[in-house]
Amino acid sequence: MDIQKILGKHRPEMDNLINILHDLQDASPRNYLPEESLREVARYLNTTLSAVYGVVNYYTMFSTKPRGKYIIRLCQSPICHMMGSETALESVKKLLGTDLYEPTADGLFSIELSECLGICDVAPSMMVGEEIYGHLSETVISKMISEIREREKTGNIKNTCDG
């Protein structure tokens, strides 16, 4: 990933910090922000590493540790909770053979919990990358996993959040 190229797309002003961090994280194959990137950001914005780190650390969408290529964001809002999100979480964990926030051995998936994702009409729901999945059942989840694994085998590129 070319950090300078990404930085160059934004004016070097503090109000661009969060947009910059999103772009860098989206460009990272493992969906995270390594310390060297944060140092570059601090230099570019003429601020301290601690100021940048403080922001990274506050917002739940950012990570300083490597994650799966596809982040499964399982909604745990009161609505999804009521409609069975805990059962859905057990299914995802079982099908992927991993725990929350632990990337799968093949580096493809990480499971995270999210607050309300605004897809309450099909609760319980989740997002995987940019894709929305609702009415979660073991069948829906298992289909999502095999489709992504298939897609990865045929070499399609990552589904990023980079608009």
Next chain:
Amino acid sequence: MAEENRVVLKNLGKTDPESIDDYIDSGGYKAFRKVLGMEGKAIIDGLIASGLRGRGGAGFSTGMKNRFTSEACQKCENRYVVCNADEGEPGTFKDRVIMENDPHMFLEGMMIAARAINATRGFVYIRGEYALSVRRTQKALDDMKAKGLLGDNILGSGFSFDIEIKKGAGSYLCGEELTLLESLEGKRGYPRIKPPFPAEKGLWGSPTLVNNVETLACIPSIISNGAEWYRTMGTEKSPGTKIFTISGPVKRPGFYEVEMGTTLRTLVFDFAGGMQEGKIFRAALLGGAAGTFVDGSMLDTGMGYDLLKEKGATLGSGAIIVMDQGMSIWEMLNSILRFFAHESCGKCVPCRIGSKQLLLLMEQIKNNGADTEELCGRLLKQAEMMEKTSLCPLGQSHIMPVRTAVQYFPGLL
């Protein structure tokens, strides 16, 4: 069957959300062209006359907010318009529907507001998870620029204004207007002390108008058709239409734009098709987590800001979360309080400690059947104390679901 009255969503399904030509062909940007020839004061007077109230949840007069922002700090060089698209109130997805299906509608509203208060720059703060909303809004902005509707000397009028998108990154608190401004400036989402309000000292200390997506999306129709037309819809104190988002075990969960004052019964049993097979209506949580529980006795109350307030309930963001007879009020309230504890930023003590204390009390209520009444009293007292002493609306919100849960469902059973 009752019919929706789509004003904000009038183009839904009829135009391509990624086509500015479609939007213009359906009458888009006519209202903006109209205000280019108007004085700011006249635009604001029109908004005040329409009675439009903020759709983000607080229900404050939009026109008055515009007036305060336009009159604040005459010597300030910069004035900003910020669109709050950080939708995160549980059960709410109206702004996502607007941004994904007709982004030009709220952007035109934003241009009109900018013209009204003579703003120099605008920002749309969209929550990070709403990837499609970000993409569609960015496409809309690019197309506006290409048509000369954004940038310097717009349509030769001498009015210059530009809009940028800023993404959130997963923080409920950033939906609160002053915290949103902190985040927009590139900082941790910690709330500021209010007053001063954003109208006076907002982004980088300048007068700033902060409006919700749905509020802005109401404006083009009001300008085109007039305040009187707008007031023919809804109730006297809550004119116009509102998008309600209905979730839970109903037959047709989803979003419905109806006139303010429509009853909860019509929304749940008519529009949303009633309860699923074998389920009986037990309760609804109105307005999201920072909302209020109601039971069946409220089904015939009209959904308007004041109609609900009179009965101790809130309209909030327009979320209606339906619960059936098999669902536990304790579970629902506990899930809400867990959410608040997770989202508490930790800046002020009452919210940081109080939100954890409420969860401990909830555990005790679950385990100690005998003292439930006394424990519920302590729960209420704790939430009241937080309401009085917390710095921002987050810590002041716990009381709403707690008070109504205890009121309608003694013992939280």
